[in-house]
Amino acid sequence: MHVYNSLTRLKEVFQPLVEEKVGMYVCGVTVYDQCHVGHARVMVVFDTIYRWLQTLGYDVSYVRNFTDVDDKIIQRAQLANVDIDELTQSMIDAFHSDMDALGCLRPSLEPRATTHMPEMIEMIQALIDKGFAYVCDSGDVLYAVRKFEQYGQLSGKNIDDLESGSRVDVDHHKRDPLDFVLWKQAKPDEPSWDSPWGKGRPGWHIECSAMSCKHLGTTFDIHGGGMDLKFPHHENEIAQARAANGGEFAKYWLHNGFVNINAEKMSKSLGNFFTIAEVIEEYDPEVLRMFILSTHYRSPLDYSDAALDDAKKGLDRLYETKRKLGEAPITKLPQRFIDAMNDDFNTAEAMAVLFDTCRGLNKSNDDKLRGEFFAMLEAFNLLNHDADDWFQGEAEDTSAIDKLVQERDAAKQAKDYAKADSLRHELLTQGIVLEDTPEGTRWKKA
């Protein structure tokens, strides 16, 4: 298997540190608000990677964090006049419900920042001891970026360029404008934890370094997240972990592309986002998963209703085939599909194999193809609905429809086509489309 490593900007052969085992850390979300389609992409992408690694036989430890202490959380809680724990817990619940809907497996572990204070404090202390961090006049602990020689390796930036183009207001307590905070002094009415530097809370970057190292070891295989986290978040994670522990940190860095709207990044700050919850009111969550998997994970993905409609139609095509086949045993994956997935998780190419197989099955119900078809669907975790439910909706009273269908069938048998067509038209006005098959007439929602 080959993966594209953002750190080297090369497609590399994937070779885990320990035979048969993979440690994978993915940056999760800050739990202050509902997740949008951009978040959905990370989660579906890494869920698919997680599943694929398991398919290849790896024993995968998949760790994805929750940032549950942060400025935005504090603000939001104050604004809504709710307890911070209440807010974060409700957002975690919402997140889990989104992930379940999208068919994402729960990671092996979902650590929360607030339950890892000792680890973070220990790492910060190590950084101070080794001369990579300092306590500034304001009492905050800062990371001295210039002490870490490889700073900028991941993002391909050099410190001097960063400074000249810096948009950051210079904090005069900092020795260098690029230094970032490891531990913030508590302000009144903010949640805080005791530390050697007084009551305070951790900076964002230290959370991920501390939690990933705690749960996966100081050196592990894969670190993933959205492209926007590359700098400064992941750059800082590397600087922290490597300086504190010595040695390497994550071996392979995987970054997924953004979800765009009208060629612009979907983001909270631009306000051009759709939450997952909003989208799945209109579309089955599987449509969103299909939409995400139809493009390579590193490419930009343009979100639009038309794009989701296309994804839905593709799914319809697949479900037509499933409806015809019924349930079937899963056999092995076709080699072309395996090759595509092994080539940096090329789901778009793999999807082409799925559709080719679909066409093959529509031509002839071949045992081999049938088993492969379902094996691919399992790898993608798609088509989990019963085919009839997909087209007709679940648990609805369809007796009125069935009655009209029967009436039309009778008319059709009697060759009273005028009546049959008028009944069919009547159903169509209700959004019901009929299909006459050798096995009889069936219907679906338009």
Added chain:
RNA sequence: GGCAGGGUGGCUCAGUGGUACGGCGGGGGAUUGCAAAUCCCUUAUUCGCGAGUUCGAUUCUCGCCCCUGCCUCCA
């Protein structure tokens, strides 16, 4: 300004040193009482522009144009 990633048919999205995958859509045909679904054929003289390397480039190199992102929090 620095850095990163893009520009492939009507839309979308893969890919390759020897004229291009799949999905959606359009056109034609088969099937059907007619449809729907499905199948077949068709829909890019060509992969942003210019030059170079090569027997041959969309794919490699260089230059240019355009787009997006990161450089503050961001998946």
